[in-house]
Amino acid sequence: MANTYSKIYIHIVFAVKGRSNLIPKQHKEELHKYITGIITKRGQKLLAINCMPNHTHVFIGLKPNICVSDITRDIKAGASKFIKEMGWVKGRFEWQEGFGAFSYAHSQLTTVINYIMNQELHHKNKTFKEEYLEFLEKFKVDFDEKYLFNFI
Numbered sequence: 189m190a191n192t193y194s195k196i197y198i199h200i201v202f203a204v205k206g207r208s209n210l211i212p213k214q215h216k217e218e219l220h221k222y223i224t225g226i227i228t229k230r231g232q233k234l235l236a237i238n239c240m241p242n243h244t245h246v247f248i249g250l251k252p253n254i255c256v257s258d259i260t261r262d263i264k265a266g267a268s269k270f271i272k273e274m275g276w277v278k279g280r281f282e283w284q285e286g287f288g289a290f291s292y293a294h295s296q297l298t299t300v301i302n303y304i305m306n307q308e309l310h311h312k313n314k315t316f317k318e319e320y321l322e323f324l325e326k327f328k329v330d331f332d333e334k335y336l337f338n339f340i
Contacts (some may be wrong), residue, residue, distance in 0.1 A: 196250040197235070197292045199300055200260050201243065201320065203337045205282040209241035212276050219267060226266045230259055235297065236304040243316050245304045256289045284337050288320060290327050 204210050211219065220237050223246065227234045233249035246263060250256065264283045271281045292300050303310070310319065317337075324331050 192252060194252050195294055196252065197294065197297065197300070198248055198250045198256055199290045199292060199304070200246045200248070200256070200263070200287055201290075201323065202260065202264060202287040203243040203284045203316065204241075205284045206338060210277050210281055211239050211241050211244070211271075213241065215274065215276050218274075219270070222270045223263055223267055226263050227259070230254060230262060232259060236301040238304045238307045240307050240311065240316070245307060247300055247304055260287050260289070286335070286337070288323055288329075290323055 216239050219239050223237055223239075223244075224234050227246070227248055231251060232254065234246070235249055236245070236247040238245045244267075248259070250259070264287075268281055268283060271277055314322075320337065323329075
């Protein structure tokens with residue numbers, strides 16, 4: 189009997205609503221663990237994660253039994269609920285609508301993982317907006333500026 193075999197690697201990027209710096213650095217590892225649990229419960233494999241104060245990078249090995257928008261919705265909803273329950277943010281915490289999703293080959297795994305793990309270093313020289321626009325250009329994604337994240 190035939191089976192389904194795949195290797196799908198997706199780098200997902202999403203931002204805090206209003207681009208505010210609401211992800212507390214002192215709770216970053218706890219949030220990483222929580223998001224890892226969401227991904228694992230959905231039967232997917234986390235390869236790298238880095239929550240910056242105003243955006244998040246998640247790199248996963250995606251099985252073909254789930255679509256990118258479903259796993260991203262689950263991550264964002266679960267993380268929002270967790271941040272609210274933990275009381276890390278005064279007032280309301282939300283992610284902006286939408287996300288970026290970029291696919292990579294198996295040969296690029298180490299490069300992408302290192303890139304995600306070194307976000308603090310990248311953002312010393314580049315804003316999130318510059319980084320995100322580079323992704324869109326690199327992957328030749330057609331986009332309309334009015335539908336991008338609200339950058340401050």
